[in-house]
Amino acid sequence: MTEGNFVDYVRIFAESGNGGKGSAHLHREKYITKGGPDGGDGGRGGHVILRGNKNLWTLVTFKFRKHFKAGHGEHGSKGRSSGADGQDTYLEVPLGTVVRDVETNAILFEITEDKEEKILVEGGMGGRGNWHFKSPTNQTPRYAQPGVSGQETSVILELKVLADVGLVGFPNAGKSTLLSVITSAKPKIGDYEFTTLKPNLGIVEYRDFQSFVMADIPGIIEGAAEGKGLGHYFLRHIERNSTLLFLIPADSTDIGKEYQILLDELRRYNPELLDKEKLIAISKSDMLDAELMDEMRVELEKDLQGVSFMFISSVAQQGIQELKDKLWSMLNN
Structure with a gap:
């Protein structure tokens, strides 16, 4: 999927159908000149219905067509x-x-299951025919109900990426590189900030033909919760991830402080995000020798307050299988 085809926010207009008019027909037949009322009911107007489709990953179908009518x-x-x-x-x-x-x-409603259907706009009711209005005192009603007009509405469709694991980190932390190594996804990779402007999804193949979905999402900067940088554009996509993988490069000046900044942005956007399972991966660890790694491990155990962490290198393929094992264990705990 090209970056331009990842559409996750659209406004659409929907209009339901009018109900049909009831008939005021009076029964007429040879030798029956004064038959009773036999007008039928009008049909219901069509609904506009949203239906979940597990094979779709974007709202690109609404990019050029935004008006829908039943x-x-x-x-x-x-x-x-x-x-x-x-x-x-x-x-x-x-x-x-x-x-x-x-x-x-x-929020009016959400679509989270395959083939789940929700009526966006209900069609108008059909009018009742004149035979409904027959009574002992009015045996030949010459009137029927008109149909009810359809409704119209404008709504916003907003996609929140469904993934098992969401990659969280500052721009240029190596998230896209990790995704390209751990999955078959081919995200855009560069050595400058905000290389990733749209979420990328990849399927991580695990043992015994099992798998889980990982999402590389645009990086956070300080102030993202207030809309700076890509702001809410990024943050809403991690609301549906069950596990958060924080990626912090080994050459960061203060790994503990960087983790706290990331946590703070999540807290300010939605405090419930902090209830998710968390794992920290120290990326670019191929530049560390064993002695330095041991020293960092001691410091990190103090700074990270019990949160699990591990050293990995996407380029050198170090710790990748251990990372998969840990994530699988967290997802299936």
Whole structure:
């Protein structure tokens, strides 16, 4: 998937169908000149329905088409024949799609399961035919109900990436490199900040044909919770990750402080993020010798307050299998 095709925020307009009119027909037949009312009901207007699709990873289908309309219900006819319901319009969305009200930004509902369906806009009810209104005092009603008009709405579709493990770190921490080594994904890699502008997903193949999904998400900077840098654009994508893998390079001036800054940004955006399982990977560890690694291990055990950490090198393929084992254990605990 190219970076330009990763669309995770769109505004769409949806309009449901009108209900069909009820019929005011009176039964007429040879030798029956004054038959009773036999007008049928109008059909229901079509709904606009969102449906989850596990094979979709982006909202790119809504990039160029943003208006959707369902069919109108047909009118009732004689012989108590009801009109056909209007055709429903189905919008396929990836799992993890949140639907928000344009005016209030309130969450209306979320789609998290494959084939899960939610009605975005309900079609108008069909009008009742005149035979419903027959009574002892009014045996030939010459009126029927009109159909109810359809509804229209504008909503925001917002995708929050569904992944088992989310990579958290400052720009240029080596997240994309790790993802390219540990999965078959081919993210954009460079030695400058914000190489990654869109989330990248990769499937990590584990033992016995098992696997889990890892997401490389744009890096955090201080102030991200207030919208600096890529701000909320990044932070909303880690809300659905069950485990957070913090990636901090071994050449960082203060690994403990860097971890606390990352934690603080998550806390300010959504304190519930701190309840997730956490693991710290010290990347670029191929530049460390055994003695320096032992010294750092002693310091980190003090600074990281009991959070598990390990040394890895994506380029030298050091500690990669151990990292997979640890993540698998955390995901299946």
